Amino acid sequence: MPSLCRDCFHRTEAAPRRCAACGSARVASHPELFNLAIAHVDCDAFFASVEKRDRPELAGRPVIVGGGQRGVVSAACYVARTRGVKSAMPMFKALQACPDAVVIRPDFAKYTAASRAVRRLMEELTPLVQAMSIDEAVLDLSGTEALHGAPPAITLARFARRVEKEVGVTVSIGLAPNRLLAKIAVERDKPRGLACIGAAEAATLLAGEPVTILPGVGPAFAARLAGMGFSTLGQLQSLEPREAMRRFGEDGPLLVARARGEDSRPVRPERDTKSVSAETTFDRDLSRPAEMEPILWRLCEKLARRLAEKGLAAGGVVLKLKTGRFALRTRHARLAGPSIVPETLYRAVLPLLAREADGTAFRLIGIGAQPLVEGGTADLGDLADPEAPRRAARWAAMESLRARFGDGAVRAGRGLVLTGRPESQQPVHARGKETGSSV
CATH class of the missing domain: 1.10.150.20 (5' to 3' exonuclease, C-terminal subdomain)
Structure with a gap:
């Protein structure tokens, strides 16, 4: 059985419980270990790991990254997870489960810097790197064995060691013949894992x-x-x-x-931002516009922030809906002028939703900006829309208050949940992760 020590990189055809060279128990064994080339890399409890890196006194303590008492959990370290804390959990529930947790406000600039450092190390391995989120990416290392002098499994083990040493966080790796199986594999061995699923075993392994x-x-x-x-x-x-x-x-x-574990999607690296979007999956299908409109408004706010962060603006909007039967609907509308203001985006996308809300049950809703234009051209106003600069000023003032006093300091009424609405009708993100911009 081909095996690899993830600490000293000793390679053997046996399947020892401990490495014969260094004695480490971190030995990966799999029949196809040295033949697999598609990897899914996931940074372990990324936001919390970055915070622990910068505050060594928190080692061994439960750490939650998230908002205030009325916010949600953005990330939780593995210590907190053993207490029942999960991403996207309301903060008050997280603190009930883990009252001694250290709660830290998110610092996205710091997380982005760490993400870019990990990404640079990935791109030294292969040009075929496709970012899935701030803390996940898929790599295709096919044909790189001559370049690195080792099969992908060894190259990836060395990469994981470099990330720990140079960036200060840990990663888990799923190795497989395709993207789907690599994603499933990475979830099987966390943290600091290296798990494999081979083509020959995929259907049987997944059957149960x-x-x-x-x-x-x-x-x-x-x-x-x-x-x-x-x-x-x-x-x-x-x-x-x-x-x-x-x-x-x-x-x-x-x-x-x-x-069956079949997936023909290639790894597609894209250097330029093609679209910026925000979407969410409901925990139950929704069909009434009144149920979806507040959710759509909050997505417009998130989209506006993401555009501003990238120095971009929307020249048009795209409404994305996925039915309960997984049929995808996309509808487009151009804006009168480029904008990064949620109110403008919402006004443009709302008629699209009204036309699609024909009684169909939807499981997902999203909004995207397309085409993208330079942010400096946004919300300048003209004779057709002289109020655009005022809307932009109102939004900037709201964001300034939120930056100082928290996200709950000021809210638009249209984004609030109707009084008496059951908690089960609240939207939740699939697997606790919200999709963002495509890069």
Whole structure:
């Protein structure tokens, strides 16, 4: 069984419990270990790890990165996670579960700097690096063995060591023949993990797993699948393409292929920002505009912030909706002039939502900016819209107050939840992570 010590990089064809060279127990073994080339790299509890790096006295203590008492958890270290704290959990619930936690306000400038440092080390391994979020990326190391003098598994183990030494955080790595399996693999061994899933074992290994292990299959869709008799990936694997299409629509065959561990998506590095967006997945399908409009407003606010951070503006907006059957709808509208003001973005996207809200149940909603233009051209105003500069000034004033007193200091009424609305109707992010800009 091919094996690799992740501490001294000793390679062997045996499968020892401890490394024969250094005695370490951190030995990775897999039949295809030295033949796999697609890697999913995930920084472990990233925000919390950066904070512990900068405050060594917090080592061993539960750390939560997040907002105030009425905010949510942005990240939690593994100590806090053992107490039941999870990303996107309301802060008051997190503190009930872990009252002795150290709570730290997010410092996104610091996290971005650390993310860029990790990214630079990735790009020394291969030009095929696709960022998935601030703390995750997919790499294709095919054909790099001659360059690095070692198969991808050894190259990645060395990379993990460099990240710990030079950046001060740890990473977990999933290694597989495709992106889907690499993503599933990385979740199997955290933190500081190196897990493999090979092509030969994929279907059998996945057969007993719940359908929720597939990225994008949230609670609502999982419940619908369970109602149809599909709770494990093995049950989906048995479907023929025609039957899959009959049951699940156009995306049915793709769903079955993913249940078998098949994924043909290439790793696509993109240097320039192509789009900036914000989206969220509901914990139950929604169909009424009144339920979705406050959520859409909050997404417009997030989009506006992301545009401002990148020095960009929206020349138009894109509404993204995904139905309960996973059918995707996108609708576009041009703006009268470039903008980074949520009110302007919301006014443009709201009619698109009204036209699509025909009783269809949706599981996801999102808004994107397209095309992107230079931020300096935004909200200048003209004869057709002389109020644009005033709207921009109001938004800037609100953001200034939030920066000083917290996100809850001032809120727009249209973003508030209706009184008496059940908590179960609140939107939650799939797997606790919200998607952001594509880079």
